[in-house]
Amino acid sequence: MKLVILGGGESGTGAALLGKKLGYEVFLSDKKNIDEVHKAILVKEAIPFEEGVHTEERILVADLVVKSPGIPDTVPMIKALQAKGIEVISEIELAGRHSDAIMICITGSNGKTTTTLLIHHILVQAGMDAGLAGNVGHSLAAQVAENAHPLYVVELSSFQLDGMFRFQADIAVLTNVTPDHLDRYDYKFENYVNSKFRILNNMGKEGLFIYGYDCEVVRQRVIGQKLLPQAVPFTYGGEPDLQQAGGTACAYMEGDTIVVRLDEKVFRMDKNDVSIKGRHNVYNAMAAILACMRAGVDPGAIAAGLKSFPQVEHRLETVAVVAGVTYINDSKATNVDSAWYALDSMTHPVVWIAGGTDKGNDYTVLYELVKQKVKALVCMGVDNRKLIENFSGICPVADTHSLEEALAAVQKYACEGDTVLLSPCCASFDLFKNYEQRGELFKEKVRQLK
Structure with missing residues (x-):
């Protein structure tokens, strides 16, 4: 099989490594210059590549193409691939097709990085073997190829979600959706919302979908459709109407106390004991608690992780x-x-x-x-x-x-x-x-x- 990768950054290089391990004929093309770190990996692994140009004759013969999330679907090369019926997917999709690991996936316009890092921190502090991938950490495909884990915490942008088709999250978090990146979505907010909700693709009734109840766009979309996975809201307000919210579990505030109910278990913690402050971080903590409870982390370990989590760089x-x-x-x-x-x-x-x-x-x-x-x-x-x-x-x-x-x-x-x-x-x-x-x-x- 001929695998062509467009983009030589973290995700593209990771896809190349996985493709090589799978025995594919791999070729990587980047229209810009490839940074020295990733170029050295490609050279060491003897993976053919080009930079500063896309050679159509080498790309349009692909059986499968993995493209960087930074490349819009509207560029001529992607249009040419689609016209030839060549499948174009994301690095996350490629990795998911070759991994049986549990996937905890997080998306949203805001809060997804902190929530991702917080979940991973709690899991690791609790002694679990969890990889960190997607928009943070190392390439998911590279980890599947070289350093496989039984569980991954994956931050997903809308661009990555757009290139995912068979991938399935076991636990999905949607923090919120507010207007962003509209230049990639024909300046239509609805298109961007649809992209974020792709995180639900392929989830079954055994899955857990954690969502920001205080985001009206998300709440109305969830209430307005019948979902297969268990839908669990989190809110800065009091206990929500769970019948309307679509489930029996939730996270909410009782004064300064974060209360989380899931799988007949109850977790309580003073918001002031969480290491990162602010209402937005209470939301992030609630989502992380729900995900970690479902992943089987002991309540004491969850509390310890919330107390010891360090500041996130570039976020407050x-x-x-x-x-x-x-x-x-x-x-x-x-x-x-x-x-x-x-x-x-x-x-x-x-x-x-x-x-x-x-x-x-x-x-x-x-x-x-x-x-x-x-x-x-x-x-x-x-x-x-x-x-x-x-x-x-x-x-x-x-x-x-x-x-x-x-x-x-x-x-x-x-x-x-x-x-x-x-x-x-x-x-x-x-x-x-x-x-x-x-x-x-x-x-x-x-x-x-x-």
Whole structure:
């Protein structure tokens, strides 16, 4: 079988390794340059590859194609493959076809990375052999090929879900769905919602589907259809109407106590004992508790994992306190909903740094929070007009076009006791390679302020 892989990053290289182990004739093609780490793996394993070009004669003869999630279905090469009837799948789909492991899968517009890492942390701390894969950790295909585990915790983006067809999650988590990546979905929110709900594909009645009840889009979709897996809601409110919610299990709040009911077991924990703070992290904790309870983790081990979980890099990560001002790196907040939760969790006056590549954002949902919490907005982007138009009547706004300019502007507004919050609301691609680079550079520059 001829296996062609498009994209030479983590997922593509992992797919190549699995393809080689399966005895396929593997060829990898990346239209950009392949980084040195992954190129060295391909060379070592004697896997043929090309970079800087896609050679049609070598690609269109494939029996099966695995494409990077970053490649849209609309590009000419994918259209050409589809026209020839060649199957195009994701690396996750390839790995799933060759693994019998239990799959705990997490998706959502916001919270999926923290929830994924939290579930994995609890499982490992409890002594379970669990792999970490998808958007975080190492390639699932590479692990199936070289370092197989009986259980995987897999973070799934909508792009990865779009390339999954026979893959089946045993435990699925959908945190929420808010407008994001609409440029990949014909600017139709419904298309993006449909993509997220693909996490339910192939799940049977023995599966567990954990969903964010407080997200109206998700709640209405779940209530409006008959699902095969057990559907379990989690909410920041009181115990939901379980008959309406579609099940007999749930997670909810009793004052400051997180209460989780599943499989005739009850778990209770004070939210203040969870190491990561804020309402959004209560949601993440609830989803993680439900998943770990179903995976068979002892309640004491779940509580211990929740107490010992470290901060997630680039997600409300405290960087430093300089002259009494706390600097927080929330670079992973690339959409409005993420920024909402970040601002909601702030307890001191905020100098807010936002901006980047706008993805069709509607900022109106932030107005009330900005009135309550933000003493100044520092815009950081190539084109800040939309942010300026939305917030200039609510708080002072500074227009800056680099990280250095932004931090200089921050000094004019931030006083002892304030918080400087980098929570951009936007993608990073106008000034930075990705949100990780944006966060790393922010931390580096802040530490130089001392």
